[in-house]
Amino acid sequence: MLRGMSDSLDTIRNFCIIAHIDHGKSTLADRLLQQTGAVADRNMQDQLLDDMELERERGITIKARAVCIDYKHSDGKTYQLNLIDTPGHVDFTYEVTRSLQACEGALLLVDAAQGVEAQTMANFLLALDQDLEIVPILNKIDLPAAQPEEVAIEVEESLGLDAESCIQASAKKGIGVPEILSAIVERMPAPIGNANAPLQALIFDAVYDEYRGIIVYFRVINGSIKRGDNIRLIRSKKLYEVTEVGRLRPQMTAEKNGLAAGEVGYFTGSIKALADVKVGDTITLDKDRAEPLKGFHDAKPMVHCGLYPSGETTYDQLRESVEKLQINDASFTWEPESGGALGQGFRCGFLGMLHMEICQERLEREFDLDVVQTAPTVTYQLKLKDGSDKEITTPAEIPEEGYEAIKEPMATVNFMAPSSYVGAIMTLATERRGIFLRQEYMGKERCVLTYQMPLAEVIYDLFDQLKSHTSGYGTMDYDIYGFEEADLVKVDVLVHHEPCDALAIICHRSTAEYRGRAMIKALKSEIPKHLFEVALQAAIGKKVIARESVRAVRKDVTAKCYGGDISRKRKLLEKQKKGKKRMKMIGNVEVPQGAFMAVLKSRSADRE
């Protein structure tokens, strides 16, 4: 058994498991943990590393997770394997990129029944960028529909990896696991580094813990780190004393000799200041400083929305929680924003719609908050009348006097699906302002269609629509390639003549009218009757494009109220008043929180 610092880097392997969503990464991690004895059989459960409540509920990995296991190889030596299980969904790609930088190798899983998919390709390219040794694995060979030979050829043709090098496996049944373990040791390189040089360690993740402060996950490149060391976080210029260093097995296990070059682990130092820890920062010793390592490219959020406290939640609680969330999710960004009817809140940025949904749910669950979310928008570039440029992330930032031109982010979208769905995908893409680029075949049956499309069209509901148009067989990925000018307009929503920023959207002129109509209709069904008729309008500038009204209350009278009923009737009215108090005020109109969500959802419903 290896304990404490490894005397030699030769017996260390750092690798991650990458794949398209659902191809079996977390299940393979389970088998690796189990067959090396890192987790006893009785403690085993499916997708053990997906321990976040949301991960278990949705059956997907959201956070990358590092684990250290000891593996006794056939050469008689015991190896320290640091594996990182990564998420497959495109919205969590930033988790993958950061993980790759802590590794020398990658297990690339391909579902032997599904073949190479959009994220297989995307993640493969990311691993290649980092010069990682890639070991392809054909998973789920136990499935009757598995075609490992065909998929191996597909891997060779589309990824350029030797078909012979693919390992056939079933993560579920445990088939092929010994071969995978051998390949990790034999095909992946050991880390290179100098344990005696000044400490250089790369922070690739962190999490806030109520009791221990921030827990920092890192990979040591050079030097070593142990309890009691005074370390410096180079970029944030902060000093801390290390109170614990250890490995994840998978639970945090202190290592009293510390960790050295090539190893992966965590440290704590009673770090309470949330702003001090940044992923991509370098840890060094205060007394013996080293140069900073190349960090990570910042994630560039492309979808934005407002998050506002509601119900019992206060602004300060929300602020603290978004800070804590950001520690654990470096791709999530936020800044304070004032939202009119919604009060003070935050403008938040996400990598995609699923990411947005997950962040909102994590805030509500992990921090027990109540939040209202406004409609998502992409980043737009404006050319202003005075000739200057401006980037905006919310329709409210459009200047009163308008602009010369507006550009929206554009993406290259690859759709992959069995050839019989080509027609359905083309219709879908064209409806969403897609411009056809090319069509290619992968093997005999599967087809890749490439389109240029506005990102705004991609993020709203394209993925869901693709799934429903292709009976679930279609997959897609996208890459933002730049900004292009378009005929976009801001659609305002006026609630009883009061414009509501939180409900405004930017959309293409051709879709403005039905979007406006759908929003107003959704609002109408959410806003309760008032003492006056509530006018609802959607407008482009001064031009009203849709209108509806909520009729006034006609009758609301308690019929009887005598000596015996007074308390009950009073309490009834008090309760009704309380219900109204939880609503947001737009001018004189009480708008339930659900209305904001309903308006947001109206965008995908109105397409049908």
Added chain:
Amino acid sequence: MSIRHCYIHIPYCASKCPYCDFNSIAGRSDEWTVYVQALLQELRRLPTGPYDTLFMGGGTPTILPPELLSTLLSGIRSHIDLSDDYEWTCEANPSSADAERFKVLAEHGVNRVSVGVQSTDDATLSFLGRAHNAAEAHHTLAEATAQFERVSADIMFGLPQQTAEDLKRDLNLYKQHGITHASVYHLTMELGTEFHARYKHGEQLNCSEQQSGELFDCLMTELATMGFHQYETSNFAHSGAECRHNIAYWTGQNYHAVGAGAVSTIHGQRCTRHKHPKQYINSITAGQNAIQHTETISDIDRINETWMLGFRLQRGVCIQHLEQLGITQDCWQQQAGALQTDGLIDFNNTHIWITRAGRAVQDAITQQFFLDTED
């Protein structure tokens, strides 16, 4: 100041109406005598008065046989003093009240009766599960008006498919019988009633909000042309014929109460007696007070009740009364201003009230004046 009002409850009825959430129970005639004894026993613990108003409600007080009714009334009289200008009301139902009982009531000093007519249409009466028909209702009203100067009749509206014409036909009874007081209630699906359960299962038992608003307008107009003024949301009277006992509730007076389920409110303590007559009888005869629940009315409760009850009255909420509770004009100026502009309320130096236009939506208005409560 001594307490000038007392409510007396008789919890028995011929049968239970499906919409009714009063504390009433069908039959149990073998219990009536003991109940009357227990009730008188509780009554004798009250101060002797003098009282300005007594109200005997139910249930159906007139279900009691004339002799027992007589025992009850003389028992009350032997303990209670009445002021010179007292009002003593007794509720009566066409299914049980008759000339003989009315005579007993009058002889013992009852000077006002309130008859539960509900409708003058046989089909509607049977939909409402009432134990009488239209002819019986007219007969009872004739007997009541023969005996008493002050008679009130209850009418119910807001029934499924009810038209303004239907309602006008019902309202006509006031003219027909020369009745000077009208209580007109909207049918409400009250929790725990048979109607509520059926309504939950999708049965159409009430009319649309639109229709209900129109009927309410109709009855306000119609009764006004008949010389009634709407002195309270559901109560209309010729000048001087208002029910002073109920006005005492709406103006926040203290009141005593006796009988099963009866509620008294005295100096901020609101006490509810055991609802079930059996439990009530047992408790009282064992020398206890039969009080099942006591609620302390907090300052906020009192303020909210002042708004809620005051707004039910045509004259509105007394501004001086509000000030005594610490609610100055700046506390409500803002809401009042906006609602006044919309014509829903109005105010002067002494009162703030709901206008005719605001009457149909008074609950929504009232809430705007409520203070926030805890939890």
